[in-house]
Amino acid sequence: MTQSTTDPAAQAALLRAYAAGDGDAARSLAATYTPLVFAHAVRMLNDRAEAEDVAQEAMLRLWRHAPGWDAHGGASVRTWLYRVTANLCIDRLRKTRPDGLPEGFDVVDQMPGAEERLQTEARRLALEDALMQLPDRQRQAVVLRHIEGLGNTEIAQIMDIGPRAVESLTARGKRTLAALLSGQRTGLGYTDDTIETSY
Helix, strand or coil, X not given: CCHHHHCHHHHHHHHHHHHCCCHHHHXXXXXXXXXXXXXXXXXXXXXXXXXXXXXXXXXXXXXXXXXXXXXXXXXXHHHHHHHHHHHHHHHHHHXXXXXXXXXXXXXXXXXXXXXXXXXXXXXXXXXXXXXXXXCHHHHHHHHHHHHCCCCHHHHHHHHCCCXXXXXXXXXXXXXXXXXHHHCCHXXXXXXXXXXXXXX
């Protein structure tokens, strides 16, 4: 990611240029942020069609906010879009509760044997079932931290909470996942160590 996509001042300048009718600025913003928004929505919803709708809505909201972007107090476009996308996804999750997480949530060895593939799939299914049982805010924090790989400071901005609250949500989410999976340790081939590091 280039500096212009992580520098709030450069992002604000692009948005001002877009608001003034600069087509190149609009194309640059769309090319940079639409894939990011779509990928995050897919991870949250596990439904590409729903994710496309969310990505479109999130980008439309960005376009609508462009003329008054400076009123956001120097907020990063990326952080703002993550927040909008996550909120749109949570709204949809609360309405529909879709099953499942994206394929590849668990890391799979490059050449697993049949038994290992079966165990990996069993772990993935158990983990996605457990994750779907988390409260929405815990699930959001765990997804942002352990799937998206964001730091606590950016997650705090996205979720509009403090970094300590992020740590608390993430820790509670991990503990809940471990508890939900604890009865399946033997069948899934987990040890006390692996169950904590599998997500």
